[in-house]
Structures are given as C-alpha cells and as structure tokens.
Amino acid sequence: MSNTPKAAITGWPVTYSRSPLVHGHWLKKYGLEGEYGRRDVDPETAEDFYRNFKDSGLVGCNVTVPHKELAASVCAELDPAAEAMGAANTLWIDDSGKLCGANTDGIGFLGNLDQLAPGWDDNPGTAIVLGAGGAARAVIWSLLSRKFETVHIFNRTAKKAMEMAEKFGSSTIGHAWDDLGDYIGKADLLINTTSLGMRGKAPLEIDLGPLPESALVSDIVYVPMKTDLLKKAEARGNRTVDGLGMLLHQAVPAFERWFGMRPEVDEELRAMMIADLEK
Ligand code: ATR
DSSP states (O other): OOOOOEEEEEESSOTTOOHHHHHHHHHHHTTOOOEEEEEEOOTTTHHHHHHTGGGTTOSEEEEOTTOHHHHHHHOSEEOHHHHHHTOOSEEEEOTTSOEEEEOOHHHHHHHHHHHHSTTTTSSOOEEEEEOOSHHHHHHHHHHHHTTOSEEEEEESSHHHHHHHHHHHOTTEEEEEGGGGGGTGGGOSEEEEOSSTTSTTSOOOOOOOTTSOTTOEEEESOOSSSSOHHHHHHHHTTOEEEOSHHHHHHHHHHHHHHHHSSOOOOOHHHHHHHHHHHTO
C-alpha cells in the first residue's frame, strides 16, 4: 500500500463539492505528498463506513450532508464545537487509533469575517441570523463564542428557530420570519444562512430599509458570490462579506491536521475559486 496520505470529502452526493479544489491547491502550492478526493457514502452503509473509518484507506475526511450528525455520533472524541453542535465535518484517527471529530464550520465563518472585515466583533451587540439549519447552528455557535449579546434567529419554520434558540440558551431568541421587520433596525450584524439567493433557488426577499448603515451584512451563499442581499446592502452603504471565505477557512484546520502544515487563505486561492465559480 502506498504511504501517500489520502483524505476525501464524504457525503451523499459529493459531486458538486469544491473541497477537492481547495485541498488540491494547497497540496500543490506547498509541494506536499498527499491526495484529496471525493467519496460518496450511501446513507444505507454510512454508519458502517464511519464506524470502520480506519479501514477506509484515508487518513481523514471531511463530512458533508447528510452525514455530519451521524459522523459526530460515532466518534470517540469530539472537539468542543462538534460537541456543542452535535455534528462533525472533519474526522481523523489519532495515534491511539481512536476516531476523532471536529466541526470547523464555525471557525470558517469567523476566519472569513476576521480576514475580510477586521474589527467586525469589537462591540459584539445584536446579530440577526436568517435560517435555522446546519449552517445557522455553526454561525450561532461562532457568534456566541465571540460574546455577542443577543442573537435573533428568524426562520420560515418558526418552530425550528425556537428549538435552535432553546439549545443555545438565553442569549438566543427564535422568531417567525414575518417578525423580522420588528428587529432588523437593531442589528449590528445580519447573516443569511438559508439557501435563498443561491443560483437556481428562490430569491431572498427582505426589506433592508430599517437596517442601520453601520451594520455588517454577510451571506453564506457563495454561488453567486455577490448575492442580491449583498448587492442591496452594498448599494445602501453597509459593509458586506461574501460566503466564499467560509468554505476556504473551514478547510484550514483540516488540512493542517491531515497533511501537517497550516495553509494560507490567500488571494491566489480566492482567485482560483472565483474563476471556478464563474465557469
Ligand atoms: P444547511 O445545513 O445548509 O443550513 P438546511 O438544514 O436544509 O441546510 O437549512 C436550510 C435553511 O434554509 C433552513 O433554515 C430553511 O428553512 P426551513 O427550516 O423552514 O426549511 C431555509 N430555507 C430553504 N428554502 C427556503 C425557502 N424557500 N424559504 C424560506 N426559507 C428557506
């Protein structure tokens, strides 16, 4: 068997994942021996696959939908983020042969804002999060880790927003989507974590009218990179951050863990990704 360390994105399906591009770029840039591929994991056999991960031939993997919760549940050890979210996106086998999991989505979200909007959390006040799915969970965790005073969650299915808020505790409050207008005027930060506005999906239609001009607006959608939300926010003078960097930054700790070197999210990587997204 070759000694080349191999990692992969695992999920169902993984055809559209751009993670191989990111890791492939870094392997080449740093001249490291390693491979990063795609591995479809059928939900029927997923539990076996993750439980017996040491037989997969991989040194580690990323995990995407729909297996993040399952992956966390079979790990012997989890980092605090994966533990709090009940979901893992990065796995590896430690020196004693134990399967370990981390969730780097929140780190990706924070790394992106830290890089593109320095000082964004100097006065962590009120954040508004649109959506209550897996991405929202990572974003809310991140905001609380940076000591935001209040996080308001708005979701089409209000019950999911309430449940999410309950899990995170008293700084988070769940709301019905239609009540957004009553709160948007208080936001220091507005983040879209829904799939609305993504190419091929319905548009995100919200009234930014009462949003303070000082608020930072971010979208985790990155296809297209400049969503209508970001365009509208920019046109009225708000600072904006697109979602591409979240994908790039969440890959940093995983790459370091598997291939032994901390990679950089630099302009060259962003440019390559942007060229790919424009294809
Ligand atoms: P992810 O893991 O990427 O966050 P998800 O768990 O499926 O994906 O969550 C998608 C989010 O987008 C949810 O908040 C979803 O709202 P519901 O909980 O009501 O389903 C939101 N979303 C998707 N399509 C939507 C639409 N057409 N209108 C409003 N919200 C939508």
